[in-house]
Amino acid sequence: MHISDVRKFLRCPRLYQYSLKDNQKSFPYFNININVDESIVDKLRIDNYYLGRVNEDNDNTAEALKEHEWLLRARFTYRGLRCRVPYLYHKDSHCDLYFSSYSVNPTDGEADNIMWTAAVVEKNGLTVDNVYIIYPNKEYERSGELDHDALWNITDHFFNGNGHLTKHILTYIRNKDFDIDGVLDILLHFDSGFEEEAVRTSKCAGRNKCPYYEKCFPEESRVPDNSILTLMGSQYKYEMYRSGIRYLRDVNTDKFEGSQQQFAQIMADRQGGRFFDKLALSDWLKNYSGYPMSFIDFEWDLYLVPPYDGMHPLDVNLFQYSLHIMDEDGTVTHRQFIGERDCREEFLKRMIEDIPDEGVIFAYNARGAEILRLRELQRYFPQYSDRLEGIISRFVDLALPFVNGVVYDVRMRGMYSLKVIQEMLDDQRSYHDLAVENGLDAVAIHRLLEQCDDPEKKKQYYEDLYEYCGLDSYAMIEVYNWLISLI
Numbered sequence: 057m058h059i060s061d062v063r064k065f066l067r068c069p070r071l072y073q074y075s076l077k078d079n080q081k082s083f084p085y086f087n088i089n090i091n092v093d094e095s096i097v098d099k100l101r102i103d104n105y106y107l108g109r110v111n112e113d114n115d116n117t118a119e120a121l122k123e124h125e126w127l128l129r130a131r132f133t134y135r136g137l138r139c140r141v142p143y144l145y146h147k148d149s150h151c152d153l154y155f156s157s158y159s160v161n162p163t164d165g166e167a168d169n170i171m172w173t174a175a176v177v178e179k180n181g182l183t184v185d186n187v188y189i190i191y192p193n194k195e196y197e198r199s200g201e202l203d204h205d206a207l208w209n210i211t212d213h214f215f216n217g218n219g220h221l222t223k224h225i226l227t228y229i230r231n232k233d234f235d236i237d238g239v240l241d242i243l244l245h246f247d248s249g250f251e252e253e254a255v256r257t258s259k260c261a262g263r264n265k266c267p268y269y270e271k272c273f274p275e276e277s278r279v280p281d282n283s284i285l286t287l288m289g290s291q292y293k294y295e296m297y298r299s300g301i302r303y304l305r306d307v308n309t310d311k312f313e314g315s316q317q318q319f320a321q322i323m324a325d326r327q328g329g330r331f332f333d334k335l336a337l338s339d340w341l342k343n344y345s346g347y348p349m350s351f352i353d354f355e356w357d358l359y360l361v362p363p364y365d366g367m368h369p370l371d372v373n374l375f376q377y378s379l380h381i382m383d384e385d386g387t388v389t390h391r392q393f394i395g396e397r398d399c400r401e402e403f404l405k406r407m408i409e410d411i412p413d414e415g416v417i418f419a420y421n422a423r424g425a426e427i428l429r430l431r432e433l434q435r436y437f438p439q440y441s442d443r444l445e446g447i448i449s450r451f452v453d454l455a456l457p458f459v460n461g462v463v464y465d466v467r468m469r470g471m472y473s474l475k476v477i478q479e480m481l482d483d484q485r486s487y488h489d490l491a492v493e494n495g496l497d498a499v500a501i502h503r504l505l506e507q508c509d510d511p512e513k514k515k516q517y518y519e520d521l522y523e524y525c526g527l528d529s530y531a532m533i534e535v536y537n538w539l540i541s542l543i
């Protein structure tokens with residue numbers, strides 16, 4: 057049993073049960089492009105250390121502690137609970153623990169893991185004197201060889217949500233109400249073969265949605281499109297559902313938070329399934345009516361460590377775009393690009409060549425994605441800054457009519473991603489028919505592509521990526537035409 061198991065159990069026993077039967081490995085969101093241990097050893101200036109191995113027990117660790125001041129990945133066990141300390145420094149029976157974080161502002165969200173690890177270490181006879189977190193230094197800009205010292209920061213405090221250092225880590229975990237033996241007593245006697253009944257709590261959904269949500273509440277995927285359960289951002293929808301309110305049109309006005317999106321949803325149900333504010337929509341579209349019209353979508357990978365000059369930790373590397381251009385007579389042309397490794401400048405040059413010199417450029421969620429990426433390119437290549445500024449000024453976010461509650465169709469079922477809307481409009485083409493179904497799949501395929509020596513396989517990877525990103529930019533034309541057809 058690992059600390060992650062205990063944390064799952066404490067979040068929800070049912071989640072713990074499901075996870076025991078589920079061997080799915082999660083996809084590494086960050087591209088971890090270096091050996092992190094070696095880099096941190098360099099940062100901490102450790103010359104001599106013991107490297108723990110999988111399945112080692114307390115005896116191996118005790119022996120290692122006799123011989124070495126520094127232990128990497130040291131394994132400790134207490135009453136069947138196993139933990140691994142990323143980096144441990146000790147003198148006699150006192151030690152400091154070092155954890156690594158991939159966040160540039162590690163917060164007390166990391167406290168539980170640290171608290172449990174420190175408790176298991178102390179149950180093995182060591183006293184923890186201090187706890188540190190080693191995290192990427194966002195100020196570091198790569199130039200030539202990686203500078204491991206500058207790449208990482210070390211802190212003994214957590215950051216708050218505003219990026220300020222606040223709570224001393226060791227003091228914070230010592231002050232938490234925590235009884236390791238009490239929890240282990242319950243867990244060790246828990247019958248993991250018995251499925252607890254699913255009870256919806258704040259831990260099921262929200263910012264960090266439980267991966268087993270659909271398994272626990274399958275009835276939700278079967279509710280009609282206009283169900284009250286599709287009401288976006290509503291904290292009362294379950295309460296209303298339990299009280300017998302089944303449809304958006306019957307919303308209890310006391311429990312209606314009043315967002316534009318909720319208003320659009322309720323009106324859509326009251327008007328037979330669709331709502332649009334004709335005046336607002338036509339005004340908005342009128343601003344962007346010149347031709348040619350461009351529809352563009354980018355794909356990128358997120359790197360823990362800057363792989364190329366000018367980049368910072370947790371910067372992204374753009375590797376693909378798909379651009380559909382629509383002329384006044386309805387003719388559509390398609391241009392696209394996929395690059396490998398440091399293709400930033402090539403991406404930029406090709407995009408500048410491909411994008412028409414005039415006309416609006418639509419992207420979906422442009423502000424949070426494409427425009428940010430172009431700003432990064434401006435920073436890497438200031439010589440293209442003016443050209444890019446001109447392009448950025450023509451970007452328009454096609455998601456805005458949906459985000460602002462100007463348009464809603466109950467078939468969207470409380471969502472407004474490009475995929476959801478595309479699949480609502482076009483039942484002939486679906487992301488589910490593609491080898492690459494979403495952005496994470498695209499990143500995974502691109503990572504494989506970069507390592508692939510087999511030309512046939514590589515060709516297939518390219519085709520899969522072209523098909524996926526091409527559907528994204530084409531879907532925007534379908535969405536745009538639909539909006540026009542509404543008015």
Ligand code: SF4
Nearest residue numbers: 068071260266269272
């Ligand atoms: S969805 Fe809720 S009840 Fe189901 S496993 Fe997750 S947290 Fe537990």
